[in-house]
Amino acid sequence: MRTQLRIVAGSLRGRKLSCSVNPELRPTPQMVREALFSILGNAIPGRAFFDVFAGTGVIGLEALSRGAARVTFIERDNRLARDIDQHVRAFGVAGAATVVRADAYRWAEHWLPPAEPVNLFVSPPFKDFEHRLDVFLQLVGDLLLKAPPGSVLVIQSEGAAVSAKLPYREQWEDRHYGRNHLLIWVKPGEPEAPAREDVPPL
DSSP: EEEEEEOSSSTTTOEEEEEEEETTTTOOOOOOOOHHHHHHHHTTTTTTEETTTTTTTTHHHHHTTTTOEEEEEOOOHHHHHHHHHHHHHHHGGGEEEEEEEEEEHHHHHOOOOOOEEEEEEOOOOOOHHHHHHHHHHHHHHHHHHHHHHOEEEEEEEEEETTTSSSGGGGOEEEEEEEEEEEEEEEEEEEEOOOOOOOOOOO
């Protein structure tokens, strides 16, 4: 089945993407997307954004629309990844987008983050919270460990069961919109200043 999703705000506002959906793929509702980007606010422009378990890619496209420096879409399903690739080309933002056809769990194990703070949006199939929770928590642990200070990690889940088991539970903020939960974590610390070369005395 095909459905259409609309970009809410930014340079691509009003653009529509046509996506294949199935019972296991539930695109993030517009209300939740609006809430997500309202929360992230000024953390979007100029930063790299990672749309993990990208699905339709609408979250990453919304981030590009709102000024993200670059968006990496991680999606295992070849058809979904192909749709994302077609949309970034059709919308004229292919130069700021990378579509990685990979299993997100393996990708997280091997991710080499940049030095600057990033935004990570993680929205696995909801069945993974029930059947692959240990593996999912390992993915979260990998991202928390590797992300540079000042980075923001947001998990979209259905229900609150996963939140009690997250690392650094007391540092997460939980906001819920109907059955959708957004769990938000900001990595403590300030980004490191670029190294300066020693200047010889005059």
